[in-house]
Amino acid sequence: MSTTPVSSAKPGASQARSKTAGRQETIWTVALAALLVVLLAYFYLAVPDFRSLGTSGVLALCEQFLFTGLIALGEAVVVLAGEIDLSTGAMSSLSGILMASLWQQGLNIWLATVLALFAAALGGALNGFLVTRFNVSSLLVTLGTQFIFGSVATAVGGNTPPYNFPRSFVTLVGTGTVGPVPDQLLVFAVVAVAAWLLVARTRYGRSLVLIGYNRAASRYSGIDVRRSLLWAFVASGLLAGMAGIFVSGYYNAARDDIGDSLLLPAITVVVLGGVDIFGGRGRMSGVILATFLLGFLTQGLLIRGDSSLTATMVTGVVLVLCLVLKVALDHRAWAQLRELLRHRVSGMGELRAGRGA
Amino acid sequence: MTALSAPSAPSAPLRAGETGSGAKRSGPVLLGMLRRRELQLVLAILALGALSSALHPSFLASGNVSFILADSVSTMVVAVGQTIVVLGRGIDLSVSPVLGIAAIGVGFPAQDHNLSIFLALLIVLVIGMALGAGNGFLVAVVGIPPIIATLATLTIYGGLQFIFTGGQEVVNIPNAYGNLGNANMLPGVPWLIVVGAAVVAVVWFWLRRTVTGRSIYAVGNNADAAFRAGAPVRRILFLTYVVSGLLAGLGGLIYLCHVGSADATTGSDTNVNLMSIAAALIGGTTLLGGRGGPVGSALGAVFLSEALQAMIASRVPPIWEPAGVGALIVIAVITDRGATPARLLARRPFREPSHGPQ
Numbered sequence: 001m002s003t004t005p006v007s008s009a010k011p012g013a014s015q016a017r018s019k020t021a022g023r024q025e026t027i028w029t030v031a032l033a034a035l036l037v038v039l040l041a042y043f044y045l046a047v048p049d050f051r052s053l054g055t056s057g058v059l060a061l062c063e064q065f066l067f068t069g070l071i072a073l074g075e076a077v078v079v080l081a082g083e084i085d086l087s088t089g090a091m092s093s094l095s096g097i098l099m100a101s102l103w104q105q106g107l108n109i110w111l112a113t114v115l116a117l118f119a120a121a122l123g124g125a126l127n128g129f130l131v132t133r134f135n136v137s138s139l140l141v142t143l144g145t146q147f148i149f150g151s152v153a154t155a156v157g158g159n160t161p162p163y164n165f166p167r168s169f170v171t172l173v174g175t176g177t178v179g180p181v182p183d184q185l186l187v188f189a190v191v192a193v194a195a196w197l198l199v200a201r202t203r204y205g206r207s208l209v210l211i212g213y214n215r216a217a218s219r220y221s222g223i224d225v226r227r228s229l230l231w232a233f234v235a236s237g238l239l240a241g242m243a244g245i246f247v248s249g250y251y252n253a254a255r256d257d258i259g260d261s262l263l264l265p266a267i268t269v270v271v272l273g274g275v276d277i278f279g280g281r282g283r284m285s286g287v288i289l290a291t292f293l294l295g296f297l298t299q300g301l302l303i304r305g306d307s308s309l310t311a312t313m314v315t316g317v318v319l320v321l322c323l324v325l326k327v328a329l330d331h332r333a334w335a336q337l338r339e340l341l342r343h344r345v346s347g348m349g350e351l352r353a354g355r356g357a
Numbered sequence: 358m359t360a361l362s363a364p365s366a367p368s369a370p371l372r373a374g375e376t377g378s379g380a381k382r383s384g385p386v387l388l389g390m391l392r393r394r395e396l397q398l399v400l401a402i403l404a405l406g407a408l409s410s411a412l413h414p415s416f417l418a419s420g421n422v423s424f425i426l427a428d429s430v431s432t433m434v435v436a437v438g439q440t441i442v443v444l445g446r447g448i449d450l451s452v453s454p455v456l457g458i459a460a461i462g463v464g465f466p467a468q469d470h471n472l473s474i475f476l477a478l479l480i481v482l483v484i485g486m487a488l489g490a491g492n493g494f495l496v497a498v499v500g501i502p503p504i505i506a507t508l509a510t511l512t513i514y515g516g517l518q519f520i521f522t523g524g525q526e527v528v529n530i531p532n533a534y535g536n537l538g539n540a541n542m543l544p545g546v547p548w549l550i551v552v553g554a555a556v557v558a559v560v561w562f563w564l565r566r567t568v569t570g571r572s573i574y575a576v577g578n579n580a581d582a583a584f585r586a587g588a589p590v591r592r593i594l595f596l597t598y599v600v601s602g603l604l605a606g607l608g609g610l611i612y613l614c615h616v617g618s619a620d621a622t623t624g625s626d627t628n629v630n631l632m633s634i635a636a637a638l639i640g641g642t643t644l645l646g647g648r649g650g651p652v653g654s655a656l657g658a659v660f661l662s663e664a665l666q667a668m669i670a671s672r673v674p675p676i677w678e679p680a681g682v683g684a685l686i687v688i689a690v691i692t693d694r695g696a697t698p699a700r701l702l703a704r705r706p707f708r709e710p711s712h713g714p715q
Contacts, residue, residue, distance in 0.1 A: 084504075134691045137644055139448075139504070144686035147631065151680030172430075264512060277502050309519050316512030323501045323509075 006293065024329065025283050028274035032289040039042030043300040048302050056180035063175060063250055065295030066188045067243035069288070071262055071270035072196045076287045079200065079270050081232045082212035082279025083138035087127060088240035088262035090149035093256045095120040097153045100162035100254035108120035109169045117241045123149060124237020128230035138233075146263075153256040163253030174249030184246060191242065196284040198235075208232055214277025268319045269294055274326075284299065294318065381436040394641025394649075396416030398656040402663055409667040416670050417627070423547050427539070430553035430663035431456075431612040433655045435629055436636035437560050438604030443637055445563070445597040446577040446646025447496060447503035450630050454514035455488045459609025461518065464527030464619040467534060474533045483605040488514060489602015493595035511630075519621045526620035528612060538614025549615060553655065556604070560651045573597060577646025605629075620653040628679065635662055635682050639689045 040058075043050040052353070071088045072186045099116035103109045123145070130141045170176070176183040199205035210218040211225055219225050243262065248254050273290035275282030297318065298311045306314075410417035435452050442449045459481040466472040472480075489511075495506035500630045564570035572593050575583040584590045608629070613619050640657030642649025661682065668681055 061663075130687065130691070136690045140638065140644060141687060141688040143631065143634065144683040144690070146630075147679035147683030148687075151677050151683070154676045155674070264508060267508060271505055277505055309516050312512050313516035316509040316516070318507065319509040320495065320501070324499055327500050329478060 018222050025274055025286070027329075028282060028326075032273070032286055032293055036289060036293045039296055039300070043296070043303070047300065047304045049305075050300055053303075056177070059180055059185065060177070060182055061299045062185050062188075062292075062295065064299055065265075065291065066184050067246040067250070068262055068265045068269060068295065069188060069291030070191060070239050070243040070246060072273070072287055072291055073141075073192060073267035073284065074236035075266050076270045076273065076275050076284060077195065077199065077208065077239075078138070079123065079235045079250065079275050079277060080212050080279055080282055081208045081229055082215065083131065083229060083232070084142065084277075085124075085127060085138065085141040085233060085236045085240075086263060087123070087146040087149055088243075088266060089238060089259035089261070090146045090153065090235055091120055091259070092244035092247060092262055093259035094123065094149045094153040094244065096244035096248040096254045096258075097157040097161055097256050099245060100165070100248060101156055103165065104162040109166050113169075113173075113245055113346050116245065117238060120241020120244070121234050122240040124234040125230065126238075127237065128233030130231065132226040132229050150256075150259060153158070153259070157254060157256040161254040161256055163251075165248070165252060169174045170249055170252050172249070173245055174252060184250070187246075191239070192284070192288045194289070195235075195239075197283045204228065204231070205215050209280055209282075212276075213281065222301040255318065265294065265298075265315060268315055271319060272322050360672050395653050395656060398640065398653065400661055401597065402656065402660050405660070405663055409663075409670055411438065411441060413670040414608050416667070421666070423541070423545055423550070425547040425666050426553075426659060427547040427615065429658045430549040431608045431615060432451050432629070432632045432636055432656035432661065433553045434556050434611060435605050435608040436633040436640070436654040437557060437651045438601035438608075439633040440603075440637045440642050440649060440651055441560070441564070441573065442503075442597045442601045443634075443642050443644055444577045445573050445594055446580070446644075447594065447597060447645065448634070449492060449598060449601045449605075450488075450504065450507040451492055451514050451606075452512040452601065452628075452633055453624035453629035454511060454518050455485055455602050455605040455624070456523060456609040456612060456629050457518045457619070457622070458488065458514060459484045459606035460613045460623050461522055461621075462620035463529060463610060464530065464613050464656050465525070467531055467570075467613075468529050471531055474531075474537065477610060478607075479532075481610040482603055483606075485602040485604065485606020485609070486599050487602070489599040489605070490595070492602065493598035494621070496598060497591045497595035518624075522621040524621075526618065527613070530617050534614045537616060538617065540613070549611060551609065557651050557655045558605070560604075564650060569593065569596070574647050577648075579647075587661060607680060620673070628682070631679070631682060631686075632658075632661060635686050635689075638686060 045051075050058070073086055073093060075085055094257055095116040098119050099109075099112045102112035102115055107115075127138070127142055130145070131138045132138065144229075172183050173187065178186060197205075199209065207218060207223045207228055210221070211223065213227055215225060247258055267288045270282075270287055271277060272294060273282065273287035275287060283287065286319070298315065302308060302312045302316060360699075384715055406417065406422075411614055413454075415564060435456060439449055439452060462484050463472060463480050466480075467474075467477060483614040491514075492503075492510055495501045495510065497501050499506075502510075537548050540548060564573065572583065572588040573596075575586065575588055576590050576593050580590050583593075609619075609624070612623065625639035633710065637649065637654045638644070638657070639660060640649065640653030642654060642656070664685065665678055668678060669675070673681070
């Protein structure tokens with residue numbers, strides 16, 4: 001929240017917001033990082049199987065959850081703008097299937113990948129178009145398109161979706177490594193930094209956050225709300241498509257069934273990352289940290305011998321707990337207490353209206 | 358409270374500039390009625406039936422008609438519960454595992470110990486209310502946004518359902534269950550239709566004619582105003598989730614009786630979440646809260662069931678079924694002018710206004 005170039009229209013309100021909200025976001029991000037360290041330390045010390053993996057083994061675990069992280073990055077862009085995209089999971093399935101089918105038709109696999117990503121972006125644009133053109137809830141539109149994308153994926157994929165892709169493809173987006181570092185992690189790092197820069201350091205990103213925070217104010221400050229939202233959905237579709245490519249590479253097979261199981265963890269990552277589900281508040285760095293936190297938690301539990309079912313339930317419990325915590329932090333009583341303390345300490349008599357939404 | 362309970366109001370409290378125009382407008386009564394989603398749906402159901410039977414004469418055979426109706430009852434009951442939550446401006450994404458847990462919760466005792474159906478009814482209602490109370494606690498007491506709270510309980514309850522089944526499935530239910538699920542009360546009138554109609558009637562009466570029911574509309578319309586008018590907002594929100602869970606549990610028993618089997622994926626494999634929300638939306642209930650009702654949702658469930666049957670009759674491959682439902686949702690949302698305010702998602706948890714700056 002350090003740079004808010006678009007806040008010039010309502011400087012007072014925006015600065016009050018960016019100070020209190022920004023501090024809270026910093027606390028949340030630092031807490032996530034600390035929790036990640038604690039979690040890794042716990043698994044390293046308490047779970048022998050985890051320790052025996054070694055550095056490269058632990059890094060290789062990332063391949064199990066980075067596609068979730070990609071979806072979460074795109075989802076976060078949409079959620080920051082005050083909307084939601086429930087179709088991302090299905091879009092992952094669809095893009096993987098499209099890529100594989102085009103490749104099976106004899107197309108070069110990288111060309112097929114580019115075309116599939118383009119289709120994913122188009123699908124996102126469809127969502128954005130429906131939401132902005134008809135001015136209806138993204139929750140409903142993407143609930144509908146989720147099932148349309150899923151059906152198309154199943155129909156295109158047929159009974160046995162293509163598998164056994166060329167080696168170069170499987171290496172780069174699947175299971176290859178550079179030293180101990182998985183290629184997927186490197187690709188993810190590039191995308192994550194790009195997404196972070198987009199949201200935190202560009203005019204467009206800041207305007208998206210303002211749209212999520214106060215749509216009317218952003219409209220009055222000259223932002224083209226509809227076009228910004230449309231592009232947010234395009235970004236979400238594109239990143240979901242990229243996740244589908246990752247999945248295909250990792251399993252060396254296109255999967256039309258994996259979408260549903262990716263949506264919930266992705267939304268959990270976004271919320272755990274500190275992004276307000278109503279938009280306008282949150283950081284990409286939190287989302288990136290949450291990707292690893294939730295990913296290592298799940299993988300660590302699996303390695304410890306818990307069933308995948310337990311791991312999924314833990315995901316749900318973590319989601320509830322972090323929200324309870326957030327609500328507690330959010331509570332006006334705390335805000336008032338802090339205000340009071342700051343008032344006493346600094347002697348600044350500036351009255352702030354809490355962080356009322 | 359008196360303002361909320363005024364039973365003379367013919368329809369739900371309406372949003373400004375919405376269907377309320379029927380009262381102001383001096384146009385023909387018939388045209389005003391055509392604006393009602395319930396009537397539109399009846400016409401759509403008849404039109405689709407006529408079209409399908411013109412193309413496929415077997416579509417209108419009496420067996421098929423009552424099958425369509427009976428097949429929709431499980432969805433209908435869950436959709437009515439979903440409607441109650443949505444009227445209060447919430448959403449319940451956990452109905453599918455609640456339905457599944459209820460179905461297996463009575464399915465195993467019924468299969469192994471011949472559990473009496475009345476006891477089974479009692480058990481599913483208790484299971485549903487307990488799980489619904491979990492959602493209600495998270496939303497109304499803790500204050501977590503409904504979509505996230507129920508998304509989380511969706512995984513938690515889904516996990517519980519897996520654990521309860523322990524890899525087993527219910528395949529053999531006593532005759533009493535099967536009869537309720539598939540036999541006719543009168544010739545051409547399946548028992549299930551009677552059950553479904555009774556549930557809709559009771560809920561309709563509760564929502565339209567009791568103080569609590571009216572308060573749900575008021576809370577959904579404007580929680581702050583309802584609070585200032587004296588409605589116990591948190592308690593009412595809590596109640597909506599309990600009732601939604603209760604009806605999802607009842608839907609589980611109906612599903613068990615109708616289909617005759619249940620396992621770890623019951624509820625999720627038939628997309629009960631999607632179907633219940635779709636039925637409510639098609640029936641004219643908006644996610645904005647405060648507008649809609651159980652009759653529309655019931656008709657929406659019948660329409661969905663009919664549309665899926667029509668797809669089958671037209672030899673559309675079953676994999677396109679979800680796409681059909683998805684398309685119907687999108688169409689229902691786009692054509693509903695009442696649902697247009699931009700930020701439907703803005704369903705912040707209710708907080709007593711006295712606690713904070715306004």
